[in-house]
Each structure stands twice: as structure tokens, then as C-alpha cells.
Amino acid sequence: MADEIVELNNGTDNLVIVGIQRRGVQLAAQIVSTIIEREKADVPQGALDITLYRDDLQTVGPRPVVGQTQIPVDIDGKNVVIVDDVLYTGRTIRAALDELADFGRPKRIALAVLIDRGGRELPIQPDIVGKKVSAEPWQRVDVLVDELDERKGAIIAERGDGT
Amino acid sequence: MTLSLGKDLLGLEPLSGEQIQLILDTAEPFKEISERAIKKVPTLRGATIVNLFFEASTRTRVSFEFAEKRLSADTVNVAASGSSVSKGETLVDTARNLEAMRIDMVVIRHGASGAAQFLAERIESNVINAGDGTHEHPTQGLLDMLTLRDHFGRLDGIKVCIVGDVLHSRVARSNIWGLTKMGAQVGVCGPRSLLPNAIEELPVQVFTRVEEAIEWADALNILRLQLERMTAGYIPSLREYNRVFGVSRERLERAPRDLLILHPGPMNRGVEIDSDVADGPFSVILNQVTNGVAVRMAVLYLLSGGKPELAESAKGGGGR
Amino acid sequence: MTGSILLRGGRVIDPTQSLDEVADVLVVDGKIEAVGARVSGDAKNRDGLETIDCSGLVVSPGFIDVHCHLREPGREEVETIATGARAAVAGGFTAVCAMPNTDPVTDNQAAVGFIIRQASLANGARVYPIGAISVGQKGESLAEFGEMIAAGAVAVSDDGKPVASAHLMRTALEYARTFGIPVADHCEEPTLAHGGAMNEGIVSTRLGLKGIPAEAEEIMAIRDILLARRTNGHVHLCHMSTRGSVELIRWGKDRNINVTAEVCPHHISLTEDAVEGYDTNAKMNPPLRTADDVAALQEAVRDGTIDLIATDHAPHHYDEKEREFAHAPNGIIGLETALAVNVTWLVASEIISLPVLIERMSCAPARVFKLPGGSLRRGTAADVTVFDPSAKWLVEPSKFRSKGRNTPYSGQTLQGRTRYTLVGGRVAHREEA
Numbered sequence: 003m004a005d006e007i008v009e010l011n012n013g014t015d016n017l018v019i020v021g022i023q024r025r026g027v028q029l030a031a032q033i034v035s036t037i038i039e040r041e042k043a044d045v046p047q048g049a050l051d052i053t054l055y056r057d058d059l060q061t062v063g064p065r066p067v068v069g070q071t072q073i074p075v076d077i078d079g080k081n082v083v084i085v086d087d088v089l090y091t092g093r094t095i096r097a098a099l100d101e102l103a104d105f106g107r108p109k110r111i112a113l114a115v116l117i118d119r120g121g122r123e124l125p126i127q128p129d130i131v132g133k134k135v136s137a138e139p140w141q142r143v144d145v146l147v148d149e150l151d152e153r154k155g156a157i158i159a160e161r162g163d164g165t
Numbered sequence: 166m167t168l169s170l171g172k173d174l175l176g177l178e179p180l181s182g183e184q185i186q187l188i189l190d191t192a193e194p195f196k197e198i199s200e201r202a203i204k205k206v207p208t209l210r211g212a213t214i215v216n217l218f219f220e221a222s223t224r225t226r227v228s229f230e231f232a233e234k235r236l237s238a239d240t241v242n243v244a245a246s247g248s249s250v251s252k253g254e255t256l257v258d259t260a261r262n263l264e265a266m267r268i269d270m271v272v273i274r275h276g277a278s279g280a281a282q283f284l285a286e287r288i289e290s291n292v293i294n295a296g297d298g299t300h301e302h303p304t305q306g307l308l309d310m311l312t313l314r315d316h317f318g319r320l321d322g323i324k325v326c327i328v329g330d331v332l333h334s335r336v337a338r339s340n341i342w343g344l345t346k347m348g349a350q351v352g353v354c355g356p357r358s359l360l361p362n363a364i365e366e367l368p369v370q371v372f373t374r375v376e377e378a379i380e381w382a383d384a385l386n387i388l389r390l391q392l393e394r395m396t397a398g399y400i401p402s403l404r405e406y407n408r409v410f411g412v413s414r415e416r417l418e419r420a421p422r423d424l425l426i427l428h429p430g431p432m433n434r435g436v437e438i439d440s441d442v443a444d445g446p447f448s449v450i451l452n453q454v455t456n457g458v459a460v461r462m463a464v465l466y467l468l469s470g471g472k473p474e475l476a477e478s479a480k481g482g483g484g485r
Numbered sequence: 486m487t488g489s490i491l492l493r494g495g496r497v498i499d500p501t502q503s504l505d506e507v508a509d510v511l512v513v514d515g516k517i518e519a520v521g522a523r524v525s526g527d528a529k530n531r532d533g534l535e536t537i538d539c540s541g542l543v544v545s546p547g548f549i550d551v552h553c554h555l556r557e558p559g560r561e562e563v564e565t566i567a568t569g570a571r572a573a574v575a576g577g578f579t580a581v582c583a584m585p586n587t588d589p590v591t592d593n594q595a596a597v598g599f600i601i602r603q604a605s606l607a608n609g610a611r612v613y614p615i616g617a618i619s620v621g622q623k624g625e626s627l628a629e630f631g632e633m634i635a636a637g638a639v640a641v642s643d644d645g646k647p648v649a650s651a652h653l654m655r656t657a658l659e660y661a662r663t664f665g666i667p668v669a670d671h672c673e674e675p676t677l678a679h680g681g682a683m684n685e686g687i688v689s690t691r692l693g694l695k696g697i698p699a700e701a702e703e704i705m706a707i708r709d710i711l712l713a714r715r716t717n718g719h720v721h722l723c724h725m726s727t728r729g730s731v732e733l734i735r736w737g738k739d740r741n742i743n744v745t746a747e748v749c750p751h752h753i754s755l756t757e758d759a760v761e762g763y764d765t766n767a768k769m770n771p772p773l774r775t776a777d778d779v780a781a782l783q784e785a786v787r788d789g790t791i792d793l794i795a796t797d798h799a800p801h802h803y804d805e806k807e808r809e810f811a812h813a814p815n816g817i818i819g820l821e822t823a824l825a826v827n828v829t830w831l832v833a834s835e836i837i838s839l840p841v842l843i844e845r846m847s848c849a850p851a852r853v854f855k856l857p858g859g860s861l862r863r864g865t866a867a868d869v870t871v872f873d874p875s876a877k878w879l880v881e882p883s884k885f886r887s888k889g890r891n892t893p894y895s896g897q898t899l900q901g902r903t904r905y906t907l908v909g910g911r912v913a914h915r916e917e918a
Contacts, residue, residue, distance in 0.1 A: 051194060054206040054236075054466075064466050068194040104203040170850055178691065275807035278693035279763030298811065300693025337692060361690040362698070 003114055004036035006130045010112060011081050014043040018080045018108075022098055023051040023069035026086035028147040029116055033085060048073040050084075055097035077106040083129075087145035089115040092126035117156060119143045170467050172366045173285040173292040176301035177343040185343055189311050191463035192456070194363045198235060199458055209236035209469055216242045217259070217284075218295070219275040224430060225295055225305075228454070229272050233462035238269075256283060264288040270469065273297070273394055278335075291468045299333050306339030306430055308460040310347065312453045313384055316425055321348035326370075326378040328412060329388030329437055330359040332399075336429045340386060341369060354378035355410060358399045375410045377415060384425035387412055390437045405437050430454070489513045490910065491524070491800055495539025499546060500844040501860040512867040515910030520861055535912075539871055542904055545843045546859050547579025547849035547868035552644070552669070552723055552747060552795035553820065555581075555612070558596075559588025562845055564800040564888045566600060569820070572798075574914035577903035579868035580611040580858055581798075585622070586645030592617035592628040595608035597636040602720040609913055610906075611868075613639040613856060618657045618668060624649050627660060634664050639854055642669035642860060644723055647705055649675050654709060658718030667721040667745065667854060672705035672730070673697075673771065682811050683758040684757040684772045692760065694775035694810060699727040699778070706730045710737035711745050721853065722746040724797050726771040728781035735790050745853045746785075750819060750826035751893065753782050760773025760891055765806045765813035766893045769799065783864060785832070786845060787837050793849035795825045800889025818889035826894065828874055828901030839874060869896035876902040 011017050014037060015026045027049045051069035060067025084098055095113060102111065114130035117139045137143050137158055146155045166271040170184060177185065214233045218226055226242065238314055245259065256275070263271060271290040273281050278298030285292035296302040310320055317323050325344055331337040331353050344351045345368050348350060349381040353360060354372040364371055372378040378385070390406055400406050417424060426438075434440045492510040495518060499505075509524040510517065555569035555649060564572075580665055583600055585591035597614045604612030616633035620626050622643045630641055641661060643712045647653045648670055661668050662722040662789070683689050684698025710733060713720040725731065725746050737744040749771065755775050759767035767773060785791040800817025806813050819826075827846070831837050837845075847870070851859025858868045877900050882890040906914040 054208040056196075061375060065191075065469075067189060068466070070194055071197055100207070102349065104205065106202070175862045209606060255804075255807075257804075275809070277811045282763055283809055298693050299695075338691075338693060362685060362696075363687040363690045366687040367690070 003116070003130055003132055004033045007033065007083055007112075007114055008037060008041060010129060011083070014041050014045055016080045016109070017045050018077060018082045019045055019073060020073065020082055020084050020102070021047040021049050022084060022086040022094060023049060023053075023071075025147050025150065027070075029087055029145075032071065032098070033114070046075045047139055048075070048102060050098055052094055052097035052101055055101045057093055057097065061111060069077050071101075073105050077102065077108045079109050082108040082111045084111060084113050087113070087116050087125075089113075089118045089126075089128055090121050092122045092124035094130050096124055106164040116145055117143060132160070140156050166427065172468070173281070173294075174303055174464055174468060175281050175285060175292065175294045177303045177306050177339045177346070178301065179348070182346045182348070185307070185310070185346055188307055188460065188463050188467060189314060191467055192307075192311055192459040194458040195462040195466070196456070198462070199455065204235050206235065207237045207238055208466060209233070209238035211471060212236075212238040212270065214238045214240050214270045214272065214465070215263055215268050216240060216295075217245060217263070217271055218243070219245045219273070219280075220296070222296070223273055224454070225274065228457045229461050231458050232465055235458070236462055238465070246251040248287050257287065260284050260287045264290065277475060287311060293464060293468065298339070299335050301339045303323055303343075304457070304461055304464060305336050306343040307464070308453055308457040309336075309340055309386060309427055309429070310343050311456045311460055312427060312449050313349075313425070315452065315456070316449060317383070317485075320344065321394060322350070324350045324352065324381060324383045325386060325390065326352035326354055326372065326379060326382035326384070327386045328354045328375060328410065330390055330399075331364070331388070332359045332361050333391070334388050337388060341367060344457045345369075352378055352381060356400055356406075368383065372468065373434055375412065375414060376419070379412075379420045379424065382424060383422070384427060386427040386429070387438050389431065389433055403433075407436050411435075411437060411439060412442055414441045417442060417447075426455060427447055463479055487537060489518075490867075490907065491534055491536045492539050492544050492869065492871060492913070493536055495542045495544035497544045497861065498840050498843050499861040500840050500848050501546070502862060504861070505840055510861065512869070512907065512910045514708050515867055517861050517863055517865050517867050519863060529566060531863070537573060537739040537871070538906060541875075542556055542871050542873050543599075543839060544861075544869060544871050545907070546847040546848045546861050547870045548824070549854075549856060549858055550576045550578050550581040550796050550798070550820065550823070551640075551793065551850045551854050552749075553581050553583060553588065553798035554800070554816070555583045556800060556912060557587065558599065560887075564801050566603040566612060567607040568610065568886060568888050569798070570604060570607035570612055571914075572818075572820045572885060574908065575611035575886045575903065575916070576822070577824050577870040577872055577906055578610050578664045578820060579870065579906060579908045579913075580613060580856060581820070582613045582615050582639060582854065584642060584644045585617040586643075590617050590622050591615075592620050592622070592633075593710075594629065594632040594636040597633045597638045597879060601637045603679070612910060613637070614856075615640045615642050615669065617641065617643075617664065618643040618648060619653060622646055624653060625652070630666070630801060632662055634666065638915065640669055640721070642671070642723070644669060644671040647671050647673040647675060649650070651708055652721060653710065655712050655716060656721060658712055658716040662716070662718050664834050665855070667719045669721040670705065670709050671723050672702045672709065672725075674701045674704045677701040677704070681772070682768065683760050684774045686757060686775065688757045688760060692763065694760075697772055699729055699774065702727055703729040703733060707733045710734070710742055713737070713744050714740070717743065719743045720746070724749050724752065724795070725782065725791060726752045726774050727778050731785040731790055732783045734785070737750055738790065745792045746790070747793050748786060748791045749780050749795060749797045750823045750830075751817060754778060754826050754830040755893060760810075763810040764893065765810055766817060767815055768810065768815055768817040769797070769817050783836050785810045786831065787841070792845070792853055793852070794823070794827060794845045796820055798887070798889075800887055801891050803890060806891050817891050818887050819892075820887060821885050821898065822880060822892060822894050824903055825878070825880075825899035825901040829899045832874065833900050867907050869905075869907040870903060871905040871907075872901065872903045874901055876900065878902050
């Protein structure tokens with residue numbers, strides 16, 4: 003995926019990788035370190051927590067925990083790539099786009115996701131996809147990362163108490 | 166699973182350590198929003214919040230207003246006349262009128278202890294206590310704790326001494342409850358005529374001289390001394406108060422360590438605190454103000470609970 | 486001419502005759518005709534005899550409340566003499582003394598006469614006016630004790646307020662000697678108590694309410710006791726609330742000083758913890774104190790240091806109490822709950838016996854204030870209370886005869902209920918089981 007990002011951008015100039023909390027951030031870090039290794043160029047990395055921009059805050063129940071947002075550079079005129087683990091309805095990305103708009107006006111924004119499980123509810127499509135899978139609405143698709151889950155992987159499982 | 170704060174924030178005494186921790190942790194990401202170019206998130210868009218201030222207060226009201234507006238809520242300021250003994254609307258009628266206008270949250274500051282609870286028991290909107298009589302000022306206590314935590318990295322085990330008119334201070338009470346629940350050690354220092362008679366029954370250390378307090382503490386929270394205390398016979402004069410209890414650079418220099426200096430404001434420079442201390446290197450008074458907005462945003466966010474019943478019906482979609 | 490009444494088979498308790506046995510009481514022409522086991526035999530010949538079965542009940546001299554506020558003239562929307570007198574008989578009281586902090590203040594013979602007249606129309610308990618100590622209760626100059634007494638007043642008090650001036654208290658005690666009446670003082674040192682809303686202590690500190698220290702009462706109590714010693718006058722200390730006050734009263738009585746004292750049911754049952762949540766129905770003056778004070782007062786009722794129990798019945802309008810704690814007026818009602826509170830906290834817990842309770846609620850008030858009643862001796866006016874000392878009932882303020890609803894006992898189940906109250910031989914109150 004790192005290679006595809008660089009190719010899409012025609013290099014690493016003006017590139018900014020922004021990971022979505024939570025696991026998008028770890029994936030973004032892996033992508034950035036891969037780019038640094040292969041291209042010998044540093045790329046700024048940011049983290050974005052979209053909790054406060056969710057469109058379902060009125061109905062979601064107990065207040066969700068708000069994670070850290072940190073955009074270390076001015077994004078005006080830059081090529082921002084949003085990185086997330088799973089793309090499903092597209093609402094998270096919608097929220098991310100709204101939030102980025104409050105930080106500045108990038109030249110372009112692209113979307114890279116590890117897994118696209120279909121089931122879109124908004125007209126949002128990824129530019130780069132790691133793997134497409136099929137999942138029913140009653141199933142959940144989770145990505146695991148070393149930093150948070152102590153292992154790597156992806157699983158498809160039945161929804162438990164409802165997510 | 167997040168802890169619930171309930172419908173209202175009336176004080177720190179009824180909260181558990183976990184709940185206070187939740188508010189402080191939630192305030193962290195909100196600090197960042199005030200550093201952005203566009204200091205706004207859409208979280209409380211469409212919510213109506215009334216700032217009901219029966220006591221004049223610029224800084225607290227403005228701080229709440231910024232917190233509300235940065236969450237995209239609609240705010241209305243109501244400056245109501247003093248006690249309900251005067252020919253104004255009673256608190257009960259004010260409450261009912263507000264409810265009839267379908268507001269979501271009320272931030273109330275009132276001169277009578279218990280006024281926030283009185284309001285909260287009579288309306289369904291969330292009620293946030295911005296200071297009721299001499300009872301509590303929970304958001305002040307929270308922002309003081311956040312400021313201390315920023316500096317020390319923790320609250321557990323640090324020694325904080327509250328200096329001044331504890332008898333009449335809601336800020337002191339909120340600090341005492343909040344800090345002790347988070348494991349800090351709390352001291353109070355002031356003339357005995359300005360300490361509650363029952364102070365020994367509270368979990369605090371009592372210092373009669375400010376030099377002893379300075380020797381003991383890691384941080385001082387210096388309370389504003391009000392002119393009326395002098396005329397009501399609690400202390401002889403502001404001059405003597407400053408000479409005996411004022412926090413000055415000379416006194417601080419004799420301390421065994423560098424003390425952090427807090428003050429809820431507004432300051433009486435030269436009375437309870439000297440200017441070179443207020444503006445000195447260990448003063449975090451301005452940090453308190455910055456943290457105040459973040460803490461208030463966190464409180465508003467946490468109280469503005471969602472409605473889980475709607476979540477159930479929305480369950481078909483509502484995903485990522 | 487009232488008909489005859491036979492109160493049959495009750496436990497008749499009359500401390501003035503050292504009587505405590507199952508017996509009958511015959512009432513004829515408004516007076517006690519006979520008390521004893523053989524009474525029923527005579528009664529059969531009387532015309533128009535009403536027989537009331539009192540088995541399982543206690544028959545005692547009617548309760549007398551020497552301290553209540555009937556609000557008329559001036560605050561008739563909150564209580565009138567008529568509603569207060571009916572609330573009194575519902576609580577078992579055959580007589581009450583009405584405090585003079587009305588509007589206008591009852592400080593002259595015409596005002597006293599007005600109260601007497603209103604009471605006579607009320608069809609409830611007897612109402613004896615208490616006149617003010619000072620004109621307008623302003624604490625400056627003495628009111629006309631003689632004129633007020635001639636019109637029917639039985640004592641003087643500035644209750645509602647303390648007598649702040651020791652000089653005025655002294656002259657009042659001396660002047661009252663002329664008429665042999667007690668001077669009843671509301672003990673509160675004004676500068677210590679100023680602005681206070683509850684007892685000063687850890688609870689007031691936590692709630693952020695200004696406290697009234699116990700010393701505010703004790704300082705005035707000892708002042709009054711010392712002045713009673715100097716003047717040989719009779720001082721009656723109203724609504725005592727602290728252990729310290731009890732100790733001072735004992736000191737005075739040990740020295741044969743003419744001091745008497747009363748306590749209210751709330752001060753022998755509730756503590757300052759009742760204020761939690763800023764409940765204005767727990768706000769009164771003097772305030773509720775600590776458990777230690779309650780224990781001391783209960784013991785004082787037992788050993789007689791406190792002579793009698795009075796209610797300090799103080800109705801307030803719902804709107805007045807429905808506000809911020811510090812701004813709510815002081816006072817709770819008490820006429821209709823006094824017996825039950827006393828039985829629940831003093832008798833059921835075996836601190837005192839029923840005869841002692843009756844002594845404190847009926848005999849002592851009559852003796853201390855020199856009022857008729859307090860006894861079932863043959864020939865006395867038939868002021869009789871018949872009550873069930875075991876009956877448990879739910880306190881529902883909406884059912885009170887008083888216009889007031891401000892009670893801290895609302896929703897509680899208490900023990901002890903009045904069944905019949907006779908005033909002058911007439912059944913003024915009947916409570917069906």
C-alpha cells in the first residue's frame with residue numbers, strides 16, 4: 003500500500019499521511035516507516051480523532067472516549083492521504099473530511115484503507131485498498147495491530163452486544 | 166465502557182475518583198481544539214445552552230461561553246437579579262420558564278448554596294453548577310486539578326495547600342473534595358476566623374502560619390480575599406492580612422522546593438498574592454484559564470448524553 | 486348544656502392523681518363527673534348518654550401546647566385561628582397558647598381580645614393568647630402586660646425574636662412578677678446567629694451554609710437564668726436544642742432559680758443530617774443539632790430538667806418554602822404530628838413511660854403556665870384526650886387540618902394516634918380507626 007500511495011502522489015513531495023484513531027494511526031505509522039525506508043524521504047504523519055464530528059452522537063449512548071488529534075503541519079495546499087483500517091459505511095471518512103476542512107484546505111485528499119468490506123451508505127470510495135472482503139451487516143470486521151492487540155491480523159466475526 | 170456522570174454536575178463531593186479522572190482525561194483532547202485555527206467542533210451543534218448567572222462574573226461566564234461556542238452550541242446569557250427575596254422572578258419560576266423553552270443545558274451561578282441542586286431537581290435539562298453560594302464550584306476544582314496534573318504528571322501524593330478565606334470559599338471546598346478523591350494531600354492555611362470551625366473533621370492538614378504551609382506544600386492555591394471580610398470583623402485589615410498571610414517572593418524563597426502557584430482569580434495584587442509571585446516563573450494562573458475552557462468543554466460533552474433508545478432503532482446502519 | 490359522655494374501658498392515666506389503670510370516665514355538663522371502675526353502673530340512668538369504647542386506648546388529661554404560631558391576624562392564607570384550633574384537636578391538644586408575632590403584633594388589649602374572640606368561634610381547642618414583651622416586638626419598650634392579661638393573655642414573649650437587651654429582659658421579668666406570669670424567651674444571640682441557616686458543624690461546612698453555633702442559644706439561656714435569679718421572676722426558655730442548654734438549666738434548677746424549659750418534638754427526634762439535599766422542611770430556628778444534643782434532650786425530658794414538650798407549630802406557605810435554602814423561612818408545623826413523634830422516639834424506644842409523656846404534654850404545661858386543665862380530677866372541665874399509643878400511621882400532609890404542609894415527617898410511618906379529643910365535654914375531634 004505504501005508503494006501505491008507514493009505512486010498515486012508521483013513521489014513524496016507535499017505528502018501528508020493522516021491516520022484515523024485508533025488503528026488507522028498504527029497503520030499510518032507502518033506506511034510512513036515503509037516510505038521512509040524505501041524512498042529515503044521523510045513524510046509528515048498526523049493522527050485524527052473524529053469522535054466529535056460523528057453524525058450519530060445524539061443516539062450513540064454513553065459518551066465515546068475522545069482520542070488524540072495531532073496535525074503537525076499546515077495542510078494548506080498539501081496532498082493528504084487518510085489512512086484507516088476498515089472502510090464500511092463511509093461515515094467515519096465523512097467525519098474526517100469535515101474535520102480536516104477545519105484545519106485547512108489541502109490540494110487533494112486521498113483515501114487508503116486496509117480492508118474494504120462494502121456496505122457503503124455515503125458516496126465515498128477508497129483510492130487504495132489492501133483487500134476487499136464481503137461481510138454481512140450482522141458481522142463485524144476487525145483489524146488487529148501489535149501496538150494495541152499484541153498481534154497482527156484481521157478477523158470477521160459475529161457482532162456481540164451490538165456495535 | 167464509559168462511566169456516566171448522571172444528568173448534572175452539581176459538585177465534586179458526589180463524584181467518585183473514576184468520574185473525576187474521566188473528566189480530566191476527556192479534557193485533554195479538548196485542549197488541542199483551542200490551539201487550532203478554527204476553534205470549533207460540531208459536537209453540540211443545535212444544542213441550546215443558557216448561562217444563568219445570578220451573580221456577576223465575567224471570567225467564568227466567558228469561559229463557559231467559549232466552551233459552548235467551540236462545541237457549536239447555541240448560547241444565551243441571562244443575568245438575573247439577585248436573591249429571590251427581591252421583586253424578581255423566583256428561582257422556581259425561572260426554572261419552569263427555561264424548561265418551557267426546551268433548552269438542553271443550564272449553567273447556573275447563584276448566591277445561595279444549594280441553588281444548583283434546587284434547579285436540577287425541578288427541570289429535565291442538564292444543570293452545571295458554576296458556583297452556588299459557598300457550597301461548590303466544581304469546574305474550578307477540575308481545572309485546578311488539570312493544571313496540577315499537567316505540571317506534576319499525576320495528582321496522587323502531591324501536596325496542595327489552599328491559602329486564604331476557606332470559610333467562605335466554594336473553590337476551596339471543591340478543591341478539597343476533588344483532590345482528596347484523587348489521592349492528593351490537601352492542606353489549608355489562613356487565620357482561624359476564616360477557617361470553618363469544623364475544619365478538623367475534614368481530611369485536610371491545618372496550618373496557622375503561611376510559612377509552615379509553604380514549607381510543606383508542592384503547590385499553593387491562593388484564594389482571593391474579599392473586602393467585606395474586613396468590615397464584617399473576621400480580620401482587622403487587608404494590610405495586616407498581607408503582612409501575615411500574603412504569599413510573597415521572600416516567603417517563597419525560603420521554601421525547600423519550587424512551589425507551583427495557582428489562583429482562581431480575580432487577584433487582589435498586594436493582598437493575598439504579591440505581583441512578583443503572580444507574574445513569576447512558577448505561576449500557572451494563566452494555564453488555569455486555558456484549562457478552564459477545555460475542562461468546561463469536557464463537562465458539556467460528557468453531560469450531553471446521547472439517547473441509547475435511538476441508537477437501538479438506528480442499528481441497521483450506523484457503522485463505520 | 487352538653488350531653489353526657491362515658492369513656493369506657495380505656496387505660497386512664499392521670500399523673501395528678503397518680504392514676505394509671507383501666508377505668509371509665511364519666512363526663513356530665515362539660516365536667517369530669519367520675520373516674521373509676523364502678524362508673525358505668527351510675528351512667529345508665531343518664532339521658533342522652535354517648536358511650537365511647539376506649540378499650541385498647543389511653544385516656545388522659547387533654548394535651549396543652551404552650552407554644553404555637555396561628556398566624557392570624559396578618560397571614561390568614563397560611564393559617565387562621567380556626568384552622569389552627571382544629572389542627573390542635575386533631576393532634577390531641579385541648580388547649581394551645583398562641584404566640585404574638587402576628588401582623589400586627591399582639592401587644593395590646595384589643596389584639597388579645599381579637600384572638601380570644603376568634604378562638605371562641607373556632608370550635609376547636611381553647612386558645613390562650615400570649616402577649617408581646619415589647620411594643621411591636623421591637624425590643625425597646627415594654628408592652629402593657631396588665632392590660633393584655635386582663636383581656637385574657639396568659640404569658641408574655643417576643644418569640645420569633647430574642648430579647649436582645651439584657652436590661653429589657655430584666656425589667657420584663659421584674660414587671661411580670663406583678664401578675665405572676667412567665668416571661669418566655671426565644672434564646673438566640675443575634676450577632677452569633679446572624680445569617681445562619683442551620684446548626685454550625687461539619688454538615689453546614691459541607692453544604693456551604695452559614696451555621697448557628699450552639700453557643701448562640703446557650704449564652705442567652707444562662708443570661709436569662711441569671712436574670713431570673715436576680716429578679717426572682719419566672720423565665721421560661723422556649724424550644725431548647727442543645728446539650729449545653731440542658732446543663733445550664735440543671736445548674737439553675739439546682740440553685741432553685743425559677744426557670745422552666747420546653748423542648749419541641751423535632752429536637753428530640755431529628756438531627757442536622759435531615760438538612761441533606763437542602764430540604765427546607767428541615768429548616769427551623771433553633772436548628773436541628775447533633776445526635777449528642779438529641780440524646781441530652783431526651784434524657785432531660787426523662788429526668789424533668791426539661792419541664793414540658795411544646796410544638797412551636799409554624800406553618801408556612803408552599804411558595805415560601807419552595808426556594809433556596811438560605812432564603813426559606815424558618816419553621817415547621819407540629820400540632821398534628823407531636824403525639825406520634827413523641828411516642829415513636831420517646832415511648833416506643835422506652836426512654837420515658839406513657840405517664841411521664843402525659844405529664845410533659847398536659848400536666849406540666851398547665852402547671853407552669855397556670856392554665857386550667859392538665860388533670861382528670863372530679864369537677865375539672867372535661868378536656869380529655871383519648872389516643873391509641875400503638876397505632877401506626879402514614880404521615881400525609883395533604884390530609885392535615887392545618888393549612889400548613891411543611892413537615893419533615895412527610896411519608897414516614899409513625900406510632901401514636903389521637904382518636905378523640907374532648908374540649909369542655911364536647912367531642913371536638915373524632916378519628917375513626
